[in-house]
Amino acid sequence: MIRPIAILCSAILVALVAAVPAWSHGSANTDFETKILSIEPSGLPVDVRIVGGDQVRFENQGDQELVLCGYEPGECEQWVRIGPKGVFVDHDARSYFANVDATEYGEVPDDAGSNPDWQRVRERPAFYTYHDHRVHWMGLSLPPNVDQSKGGRQTIFESALKFRYGTTDGTVRTRLDYVGGAPWAKRHAEQLIVGFGVVAMLVVFVLDARRRRRLSGGTAQVAE
Template identity: 25%
Template sequence: MDRAARLSAVLLAGLTVLLGGLPPGVAQAHIGGQPIPDAAYYRAELHAVAPPRPDIQVRVDPGGEWIELMNNGPDEVIVLGYTREPYLRITATSVQENELSQTTYLNRSLFADSVPTGQAGGTLAPAWKTISTKGTKRWHDHRIHWMGQARPPVVAADPRHPHPVGDWTVHATVGGQPLVITGDLRWLGKPDAADGNPVVPPWLLWLIEGTLVVVLLLVVLLIHQRRRSPAAPEQPTEHASRVTV
């Protein structure tokens, strides 16, 4: 590799390091201009399954993405939806979803404007559809994560420090008897630097990147020009011009 090619490689590596090593706030602002999502600063925690059943296991994703129920017992579990309508039916060998449950459709979206509460349970008979032949179901549930697009008032007032956001409850039945799954949602606290405040001014970032790109293009043009130029004829050396008599 000649000197120009080596210089091009060094400049390209420098540009990569610059773009990859910037603080997250700068990178986000430059790439999409979008704020860093708050999802990573909430924590969902499971408190209890009451009454406890050794043949039923429940797990919750700390980020609030999903709740999972595994049924290893002889009784069927009916998970109730937001209006206490039958939403899921889980046995040791199958999972069925009620196609007439509004929860079925609301839970297919990560966010919704609101979760229906205080309404009577579904009056229509469930239309069960088998969606799995295993006794485990993991689903997204709006009850275990923050629903609003804006932060909770306590968090908006002081986002830097941890705060309890609220408790959540998912109701179910096992063999016709009530089963209650409870937990809470907490705000972990978000540093000022994580809110997308740039450490490096955007105009300086763009100036540095633009300069590196221009220099890199000039080096590439120089390499291309050198390769197209005819090589100079080789001159005989003094040693080669001597003739032995």
């Protein structure tokens, strides 16, 4: 028979393990927050979201092709296509190489973009999520324009992510804020959860050990 104590400990472990992916996927640094300010022009069947603090999710909710433009200024460097035939990524685009590493700009070959290599990553649903270096802070230290003595929200920078829906050019405007002035408990919620979980497991083990000692002591007296 499975002991109730084992079931309880297993439940705690499962809860902690299940929470880890959500914390590790770009949300470890809770001192920063990225928001979408606007999607221009309005009314397009294009849904855009920030995921995990350092990723952007584009979804095509219409019947025309949605093209994501890369980092290069000026003419749209088409590196992702989301349309009726599926989701395609150009593995030779400069922006594809730049996004290989989530923590810094990847090394871009000199001849990148000269030989487009479109590969379909899925047929449906019509969305694509990727790390975008323009929406998160990649430095090891705080941005120079952050004043740690001040509380509240401080703007780090704003960015413009270009796209094209059909023949219409669009822009997603985002803003990265420093929110290190937020309450300590809110910024360190994940560490607190893990800590409480560990303490709860220790308490459970101690109580179980005491219960077993009492039972073994009672058994010994009966035997005598």
